[in-house]
Amino acid sequence: MPLFNQISIIGVGLIGGSLAKSIKRKKLCNKIVGFFRNKTKLNKAVKDRIVDEASLDLRKSIKNSDLIILALPISQIINFLSQIKKISKDKKVIIMDAGSTKLKITQAADKLKLDFVGTHPLAGSEKKGAGFSYANLFDNSKVIITPTNKTKKGSLNKIKLFWKKLNADVIVLSAAEHDKILSYTSHLAHIASFCLIDTVPDKFLNFGASGLKDTTRIALSDAEIWSDIFLSNKKEVLKSLSAFEQKIKRIKKTITKNQKKQLIKILDTAKNKRRIMGQ
Template sequence: MANHGVVAIIGPGLIGGSIGLGLRANGIAERTIGVTRSDASTKRALTAGVVDVATTDLGAACAEADLIVVCTPVSGVPAACQQAAAAARPGTVITDGGSTKKRLVEAVEQALDGSPVRFVGSHPLAGDHKSGPESARADLLAGRVVVVTPTRHTDADALEVVKRLWAGLGARVESMSPAEHDAALAKTSHAPHVIAAALAAATPEELLGLTGGGWRDTTRVAAGGAGLWRDILLDNPQATLQALEAFTEQLGRLQQAIADNDRDATYRHLEEGKLRRDALGS
């Protein structure tokens, strides 16, 4: 299995920390360096044991690295990549864990134009409503999908390095363009988060004691950080709004069936949803 040498992880929280733990557990890195924003974050990462060493000095960490993984919120990825590339050695590979790709990849490729450092966009589909290095797990990516988003500017060797990284952590790697990624994830992740948040907000606080497993399952992702999700939604607005329109149309048909007391139509809509959910498995 490929060894990735020294790996710098900018933002060793849930995803970044899980990458660090997975690299160690699978023996595919010589050393991991966590890059944090504060001394308090450095202490958290080291206490959780998600990286071998941690520092607030991004430049020093990236100067040592053979591979750099940026796991900041999407709004901070382009700047972090630019700072990392300025410090890294020629040929170093940078990838990220951002939940949106089109605008992000365009910004990073523009910032790194002419740089000897190589970038490949990635999105590990393994998030959680929990956050921080304390929630990280070595097997978080095992059996999960990671989407890589090469463009015509992507270096083929760098793409293979990044694919091997994710495969070495147990993930199944899928490849699509940044635009295809954003259109798909708007339907499977971004719109569902909006719907979960709206449902949670529409539930009166005094009735929370009457909620059961269905409400909790449906609204689980609404517990994710509001700032993080604000940036994701506003970085992929058009595709998210289109996905929400499709949801609204489907909801409207079910509402009308209920209003008409149409037992057959109500059953058909509910059964269609059940079959789609059953197709995913447990």
């Protein structure tokens, strides 16, 4: 028997589409229903068999499902939680999200008294849309699950099992811990990357080689998704940005004062840290 009978995916983009494909591969449910706001995308997803059924009507999309997955930008996840609360009569449905910040979302879900489990798969890319989705996106990727003290133990265990069956490496953290960590390991890098490319004068762009390309690849990420992420994690993002500014200032000082030894030491420390992450 599969883990769920019917799973609804709200937002069938890179993450939602990859979830649909990997759920099918692992046979974690009998039927996947997708919710779309765009008829063309709906038709394409049905034609490509990413989902078994699809609707432009949220009520129809979630009816009879025992798991609803919200794979949307943060602010939309929060909106959809309220809408689902209003229309859902099935008390047994578990709601899960895949958003990149967790505190605002879990707080909203708790307030609505939903049976909710917050999750964040550390997978994906700067690409957007179901066209880039693939079935093994989550293989060996970390997935952070952020229960609150209102999360039902049975639901938490089921969602943990769900991600484990998708070959993910499950880590349980509080939403606050998640948001603090990700502000350093993800949000800061995105802001630095956007600012970096924005600093390069247009006429110099064609002199950029592989180093600049790598360093700014994530500036190809979606502006709306990422503005939601930054704003929903404001406090932690601002803290990590200030820490980054201090590091920049320190390097500026050594360059200004021609302190070669200190500069080499700073760069070497950074390099050794980066080595820990591997290639």
